[in-house]
Amino acid sequence: MTTTATGTPGRAGTDPLVRIEGVHKFFGEHHVLRGIDMTVQPGEVSVIIGPSGSGKSTLLRCINLLETISAGRIQVREDLIGYKEVNGRLHDLSTKAIANQRREIGMVFQRFNLFPHKTALANIMEAPTQVKRQSKTAARTAALELLDRVGLAERANHYPSQLSGGQQQRVAIARALAMEPELMLFDEPTSALDPELVGDVLNVMKDLAKSGMTMIVVTHEIGFAREVGDTLTFMDGGVVVETGNPRQIIANPQHARTKEFLSRVL
């Protein structure tokens, strides 16, 4: 894991999996991201917290190209997200190349977004069979294993509307994992859930973290950040206010804004 930094002298001792540099995002006149810098090492669980409207979702959506950035650059491994660089000039990627980049990045949404006309099993099999052209049998076997992993083997043939919110979210996680991504993005995966269902989803995420998955998690679950997070980033007003070891920041925030936010959510 510890390869020496060749491309980025002066940074940490490993090549980061995700490198976000000076990213800005405008929605029309609205300046939502104001120069974000962030790196995520392979296998790292990076937790992002921050008040509503601070740009957390926007940042995640930029990483897998649901939004295009206005300035800066995002790199996942060697791939520049959304563009290719030819002779120092950026060119938009073709839709095909964009789709290829997205395959490496799994995303879990606040509102699950399962396909309601497909069973849990079919939801998980959809991308492997349609995008990776896996055979039905291979995809089914893999999907059933994933369902078992998220504790829902019995629910394979249920439609999303027959599942509880927590179950739907776990299927959604399994669906993203089926593409074998090297990076998983979670946008407030538990905030649409009843409190008693949150634990099941967090447990699945903990197991995933233990298995070595690189994860960027936007959440209000400070407990999760403390227990599972390798780094904690506090965002406010489109900038990174503070970043570092979650346990240290939670115990002893350096900035007034972090302190104030934590006092509200803890």
Next chain:
Amino acid sequence: MSQTAKRGSFAGPDDGVERINAVPVRHPGRWVGAAIIVLVLAITAQSLITNPRFHWDLVGTYLLDTLVVQGIGWTLILTVSSMVIAIALAIMLAFMRQSENPLFRYVSWVWVWFFRGTPVYTQLVFWGLVATLYPKIIIGVPFGPEWFSMDTQTVVNATVAAILGLGLNESAYLAEIFRAGLKSVDNGQMEAAEALGMRRSKIMWRIILPQAMRVIVPPTGNETIGMLKTTSLVLAVPFTYDLTFVTNTIANRIYQPIPLLIVAAFWYLLVTSVLMVGQFYIERHFGKGVDNLTKAPVKPAAVAAAVAHAHNPAAPADPEPAAPTSEGGTTP
């Protein structure tokens, strides 16, 4: 109503729970309404039977007349083929309208604007005249060599003209229905599929359209039934074998319009009823997973197999407890 109250005391299973047995609200208005309806029906029935000018004997004679039956056949052919063309075009137009390519969006918009903006009757007359306008169809390079040519009349005969006229016109209306259907699908579906790396055309076909069908099918059924009767306009082409034209011709020949109107109405109603049954099944198909969940689409055998399989490779995990919501509220 003391009977009901008494009956209630021993209704239901023997579980010692005394079921509520409220006296239902009375609806005297309904009885009055029913009485009026029965009266009106009786009067109508009496007039239908006793008025000799209905000529029920002629209705019987012509109901299964060869020309009439062929007329139904032609009407069905026109309806089905023009709807097939219209649906294929409408899907294409609706996709084009949502495309990222501005040229596609523009073409789709203009198509709808034109075919919806001109009367179907005019369009049918036009297609009937196409052979006069362009006597020959020539394939080749403009102002250059000709590779192939043929008489328009042989390609665009009355049947083709009628189907094209009806189908192209209908495609514009259906395109709007399909567009509304596609728009009704939550944006999160597109994003989730995109995040999985699916290409846009695939997302449309496999994710968005199947969900949109729930919204699309009812108005499309409506349009199909409408089309069944719009086919009677094909005399504008002129196309002269459809049910309306044929029954009209017979009526004029025997100077008896009423019985033949009844014959035509009977057949249109019958076909409409069959179409409505078809629509019911199509709606049920696309409602899968969203509507009619009480019909339990879960096959117990398949679940058992899935569980067995999933637990095969790994160590057998504890089975998932039944629906977690079922034990809500009973905190010890």
